[in-house]
Amino acid sequence: MYLKLIFLMFFSAPNLLTSCFNASKVVSSVDTDVIHQTKDTISFYTLSATSIDGDEIKMKKYKGKKIIVLNVASKCGYTPQYADWQAFYEKNNDKFVVLGFPCNQFLSQEPGTAEEIETFCQKNYGVTFQMFDKIDVKGENQSSLYKWLTDPVKNGWNSTVPSWNFSKYLIDENGKLLHYFGPKIKPDSPEFLAAIK
Numbered sequence: 062m063y064l065k066l067i068f069l070m071f072f073s074a075p076n077l078l079t080s081c082f083n084a085s086k087v088v089s090s091v092d093t094d095v096i097h098q099t100k101d102t103i104s105f106y107t108l109s110a111t112s113i114d115g116d117e118i119k120m121k122k123y124k125g126k127k128i129i130v131l132n133v134a135s136k137c138g139y140t141p142q143y144a145d146w147q148a149f150y151e152k153n154n155d156k157f158v159v160l161g162f163p164c165n166q167f168l169s170q171e172p173g174t175a176e177e178i179e180t181f182c183q184k185n186y187g188v189t190f191q192m193f194d195k196i197d198v199k200g201e202n203q204s205s206l207y208k209w210l211t212d213p214v215k216n217g218w219n220s221t222v223p224s225w226n227f228s229k230y231l232i233d234e235n236g237k238l239l240h241y242f243g244p245k246i247k248p249d250s251p252e253f254l255a256a257i258k
Contacts, residue, residue, distance in 0.1 A: 086243035087252045088221050103215045105236035108206050110162070113175045113192040120206075125234050127157045127257065130210065132164040132198045134171035134226040135181045139244050142227050143186035149248035150190040157257075159190035162206070164198045167226050171195060198223045210238065231256055 105128075106121035120128075131146060143161075150159045163178050165171040173181065175194055182188035196204040199211070199222045209215045210230050211222045216238045219230075229242040231253075240256045247253065 084225065084243045084245040085252075086221070086224065086241070087246065087256075088219060088241040089239065089256070102217050103209060105209060105216075105232055105238070108209055110160075110196075110204065110206050111194040113163075113179050113194055115175070115194070118191070118193075120236075123158050123160075124236065127234055128232040129157060129159045130206070130230040130232065131159065131161050132207075132223050132226060132228055133161045133192075134164060134167065135173060135178060136170040137167070137226040139225070139227040142247060143182060143188055145247045145249070147186055147188050147190060154190075161188070161190060161192045162198065162204070163192070163195040164223075164226065165195060166197055166199060170226055198228075210241075229253075 106119075106124055109117050109119045112118050129146070129149075131142075133143065134140060146159050146161075150157065161182075163171045163173075163175075171178065178195070179192060182192060196207065198204065198207045203211075207223075211220055213220050219238055219241055221241045225244045227244040229240075229246060230238060231240040231242070233239050242250075242253060242256075
């Protein structure tokens with residue numbers, strides 16, 4: 062048990078330090094010098110993902126609305142953000158959708174099954190925004206949706222991978238990636254409010 066804890070701490074320390082220093086990071090397509098508009102650029106609307114209930118959801122379903130993509134976890138210091146993003150969604154669901162992607166890659170803070178995650182979110186935070194099946198947001202088994210979010214050849218400019226749970230990406234009504242926001246950024250953060258004006 063202690064060996065496992067030491068192992069986790071040793072190998073997670075670089076990620077933990079990176080996440081601490083990048084928690085308020087904001088990257089915008091406006092601030093980027095290089096825009097990779099090539100024949101390889103892929104539309105966000107060609108992607109799909111598996112819902113927490115096991116159904117395939119095509120992203121083209123959300124065309125015409127701004128999309129906030131979050132990687133989420135139930136046992137994280139940022140978990141209370143579920144309430145913030147739910148309130149934002151309730152207030153703005155005519156113009157925005159919020160998509161939650163559970164991920165267990167940051168200190169194993171999302172160990173639950175799909176059913177456990179769904180129950181936790183609804184019971185503790187009343188989450189009604191779309192939740193998806195647990196995925197990897199980085200590394201060898203990175204989901205196709207997060208490959209799109211983090212590959213400038215596919216999305217046109219961004220290479221920033223989530224630094225921790227509750228990293229966010231903002232996509233416009235036409236499927237163009239606009240911003241990356243670090244874990245500390247919430248719906249009422251000045252950086253986020255400026256980005257959605």
